[in-house]
Amino acid sequence: MARFLLWNVQRKPLESLVLTLVGQHAIDVVLLVEYGGSGSVLPDWLARSGFVVVPSHPRFGVFIHREFRAERLDASKLLDRVDYFRLTFPSGTTGLVALLHNYDCRNYGEETRAALFADVASNIRREEERAGHRRSIIAGDFNAHPFDAAVVGSHGLHALGVRTVRDRTTRRVLGMERDFFYNPMWRVYGHSTDAGAATFFRAGNDAVEHIWHMLDQVVIRPDVLDAFPEDNLEILISVGLRSLTRRRGEPDSAFASDHLPIVFEWNL
Amino acid sequence: MAVGLWPSFKTQQQPPGMKQLLQEAVAGLADKTDGKLDCVVRVDGTEFGFIFSVVVVVVATGHQFTIFRIRTPINTYPAMVEGAVLPGPVQIDDSTQFHTVIAEILTSPLTRGTITNILANLG
Numbered sequence: 001m002a003r004f005l006l007w008n009v010q011r012k013p014l015e016s017l018v019l020t021l022v023g024q025h026a027i028d029v030v031l032l033v034e035y036g037g038s039g040s041v042l043p044d045w046l047a048r049s050g051f052v053v054v055p056s057h058p059r060f061g062v063f064i065h066r067e068f069r070a071e072r073l074d075a076s077k078l079l080d081r082v083d084y085f086r087l088t089f090p091s092g093t094t095g096l097v098a099l100l101h102n103y104d105c106r107n108y109g110e111e112t113r114a115a116l117f118a119d120v121a122s123n124i125r126r127e128e129e130r131a132g133h134r135r136s137i138i139a140g141d142f143n144a145h146p147f148d149a150a151v152v153g154s155h156g157l158h159a160l161g162v163r164t165v166r167d168r169t170t171r172r173v174l175g176m177e178r179d180f181f182y183n184p185m186w187r188v189y190g191h192s193t194d195a196g197a198a199t200f201f202r203a204g205n206d207a208v209e210h211i212w213h214m215l216d217q218v219v220i221r222p223d224v225l226d227a228f229p230e231d232n233l234e235i236l237i238s239v240g241l242r243s244l245t246r247r248r249g250e251p252d253s254a255f256a257s258d259h260l261p262i263v264f265e266w267n268l
Numbered sequence: 269m270a271v272g273l274w275p276s277f278k279t280q281q282q283p284p285g286m287k288q289l290l291q292e293a294v295a296g297l298a299d300k301t302d303g304k305l306d307c308v309v310r311v312d313g314t315e316f317g318f319i320f321s322v323v324v325v326v327v328a329t330g331h332q333f334t335i336f337r338i339r340t341p342i343n344t345y346p347a348m349v350e351g352a353v354l355p356g357p358v359q360i361d362d363s364t365q366f367h368t369v370i371a372e373i374l375t376s377p378l379t380r381g382t383i384t385n386i387l388a389n390l391g
Contacts, residue, residue: 075331077389079382109357111350115321115334126330155312155319174313 002089002268003232004029007261008101008141008199008216009061010253011036017044017239017256024240025263028065029087033141033216056083059101070097075123075252079149082120084127093135096127100140113143114150117157127181135227135268138181139218141143141259146185146214154178159219161186169222175265181219184230184264186255194249196237199260201250218264232265285343286320287311289363293370294322299382301325304390307335317341324373326386333386336373353378 002082005027007018011034019042030051037043043053046063054062054070057080064070064087073084073096085097098120102113120138128134138159144150150156154173159181163169170174173250190197190212198212220228237245237260244260246252251260284292290309297307305324308336312319320338325331336351338360349358353376360366373379 074329074389076325078331078386103352108352109350111319111337111339111348111357112352113349114319115337118321119323119332119334123331126332145275149314153312153314155314155321189334 002028002266004031004139004218004264004266005041005261006031006139006216006218006264007259008033008259009036010034010257010259013040014256015040015042015045015197018042019049021237021261021263022049022051027263028068030061030063031097031139032061033099033252034059037061054085056099057081060099062099073127073263074123075127078119078123079116081106081116082123084123086127086131089268091268094131094133095266095268096123096124096131096136098136098138098140100138100142100151102141102143103205104143110148110150112143113148114153114156117142117144117150118155121157121181134179134221135224136224137218137220137228137266142217143216145210146183146189146217151183151217154180157181157219159183159217162221163225180222182222182225183217183219184228184233185214185217185219187230188233188235188262192235195243195245196235196260197249199235199262205252209267216259216262218262220266227267229265229267232263236261236263278326283305283344284316286338286340286347287343289366290322290338293367294374297324298327301383301387304387305357318343324383324386326390326391333382335382349373 009032048065052066055072056062067090069088071086076085079119081101083099086094087097088094102116124136144151151159161183163182165171170179198214199216200213244256251258278287287309297305304328308323310321318340324333338347338349340347346361353373358369358375360369
């Protein structure tokens, strides 16, 4: 059993919270976005719990338990917003992991995000062909909803809320068979009555405002879903006994991050 | 023989489509990088029309990096250009604007820096 923690920590020194979550949820792989880890005590603290640092772009913090091994792939050199790893589980089985921090909605258009999603999907596909398997996940702060065209569309990530389409893990688009990812975040979105209904909260004044935004996501190849127990995918709203949300339900960014963390299991 | 009411299409020169325009505009990267990188144009279709992606490909590994995209409801102008290098979507209505915007993207410090960085990492 391998448990992953994914959290956009908003460049804040949340070391003690991360450490508590690692212990509380028996985490094996820590994926931090907007880490800003220069000078952080987290590597030292996690090392005492048996974790090692995996080299990554500065915006990320990647830590794995020493029973795992991770090799950073060459595709990581293309852009500082995505890191690609080959992760070897204690069983000896390997999987591919892409950790992504996509362009924010305030400064960039959806097509720019879609282009980066398409690059990530294409580069993962390339690594899968090289590895001879499709055991892959893409996780991170997508800065998009699971239902946005950039996420769903074949011109973007091509991550759907269904496991198969007519018993196939590809769809025909413009005359071409295109493989897709399965996005389990559809199952989680809005399940809580309020707090933790997604990972990011914004009560904007636009006519269309979803209030809760599922910006932090993990998607997986549908072929290997057996190793991904969906019931164990969870948005966390507390660290120990301390709530990560305010009384009204939104993330308490004064105490922690403006994003809520998620945990998931991937058992290879 | 009845000539019908159709206008003649024989002599009408078809203007180049967006893909051809882009291919001409972004040609030559392979020569300028000793064959290490190539630049290709990919086309997707969506409910609102075409998306043309200008993609840098690392020849040795096949990894890709999209520089910018052009979205257009038809195969020519008007079109919207989007990419991380631009402050926001830019509309282009004719070939003059097309060449201005594309040149701005290709010569921008961000694009040049990205290409230089990829080449440096390739060793």
